[in-house]
Amino acid sequence: KNQVEQSPQSLIILEGKNCTLQCNYTVSPFSNLRWYKQDTGRGPVSLTIMTFSENTKSNGRYTATLDADTKQSSLHITASQLSDSASYICVVTPTGTASKLTFGTGTRLQVTL
Amino acid sequence: NAGVTQTPKFQVLKTGQSMTLQCAQDMNHEYMSWYRQDPGMGLRLIHYSVGAGITDQGEVPNGYNVSRSTTEDFPLRLLSAAPSQTSVYFCASSQGESGYTFGSGTRLTVV
Numbered sequence: 132k133n134q135v136e137q138s139p140q141s142l143i144i145l146e147g148k149n150c151t152l153q154c155n156y157t158v159s160p161f162s163n164l165r166w167y168k169q170d171t172g173r174g175p176v177s178l179t180i181m182t183f184s185e186n187t188k189s190n191g192r193y194t195a196t197l198d199a200d201t202k203q204s205s206l207h208i209t210a211s212q213l214s215d216s217a218s219y220i221c222v223v224t225p226t227g228t229a230s231k232l233t234f235g236t237g238t239r240l241q242v243t244l
Numbered sequence: 245n246a247g248v249t250q251t252p253k254f255q256v257l258k259t260g261q262s263m264t265l266q267c268a269q270d271m272n273h274e275y276m277s278w279y280r281q282d283p284g285m286g287l288r289l290i291h292y293s294v295g296a297g298i299t300d301q302g303e304v305p306n307g308y309n310v311s312r313s314t315t316e317d318f319p320l321r322l323l324s325a326a327p328s329q330t331s332v333y334f335c336a337s338s339q340g341e342s343g344y345t346f347g348s349g350t351r352l353t354v355v
Contacts, residue, residue: 135286165343174248174334174346175287220286231302232344234279234286 134158135223135235143241148211152238154204154221162227166195166206167220169237175220178206211242246270250335250347257325257354265320265350267335273345275338276318277302278310280331281349287334293318325354 135156144150156164163182167175179188179195181204187196192209208215221235251266269276277292289302293312307329309321318337322329335347 172349174336174348175344176346177343180343231289232287234288236284236286 135221135233137219137221137235137238139238140236141239141241143243144211146211146213146242146244150208150211150240152206152208152219152221152240154206154235156202156204156221156223156233156235158223158225158233159202160226162224164195164197164204165222165224166193166204167222169218169220171217178219208240211240213242213244216240216242248335248337248345248347250333250350252350253348254351255353257322257352259325259327259354261325263322263325265322265333265335265352267318267320267347268316269318269335269337269345270316271337271339271345272315273337273339274315276312277336277344278308278318278320279334279336280304281334282331290320290333322352325352327354330354 138153165180166178168178169175178193179190181188181197183199194207197204218237218239220237223233248269274295278290279287281287288304290308291310293299296312296315299310299312312318330353333350336344338344
């Protein structure tokens with residue numbers, strides 16, 4: 132079964148610090164990998180989307196990387212802000228089944244003063 | 245531009261009751277889907293639609309029905325609510341390879 136596993140499950144960092152969230156997947160072949168941010172009580176919002184041939188994609192202070200050989204992706208957050216407190220979800224789309232996204236369980240990030 | 249609108253935001257049902265969760269999008273997206281989100285689990289696909297008049301089952305379709313009479317609307321019906329259907333439900337839409345746009349969710353409790 133296709134799986135997407137994220138680590139750590141939760142993370143607490145001080146404002147201004149950097150952090151990196153990990154995503155390991157077994158989905159193969161895949162057409163794209165996305166990172167979403169989900170604020171408490173809200174729906175997920177897209178941060179980045181990478182095709183299988185891309186290695187990195189940035190969106191402001193968020194930078195996603197992809198290593199298709201090792202089936203790993205990471206999301207790096209630079210100079211964290213209190214508003215970065217949220218869950219971050221890794222999502223993989225299998226090739227040929229755009230309707231059957233595979234979601235990770237997410238990493239819950241808390242940024243504190 | 246409202247995006248994806250879900251109603252209601254909160255709902256409490258008694259076991260055996262039926263109800264419809266509403267979802268509407270104003271982006272003319274062909275693809276719409278319903279997910280449920282439970283603690284410790286990734287979002288799971290309930291039903292999806294690739295266009296008006298076309299629906300299909302996802303990973304966890306039992307106990308739910310959908311219809312797609314228009315491009316804009318994709319309601320989710322719970323036929324006979326059960327405590328196992330207590331969850332947060334998200335509707336999403338997309339077009340082509342664009343990212344999914346999610347609604348703000350409906351928190352459903354079945355007692």
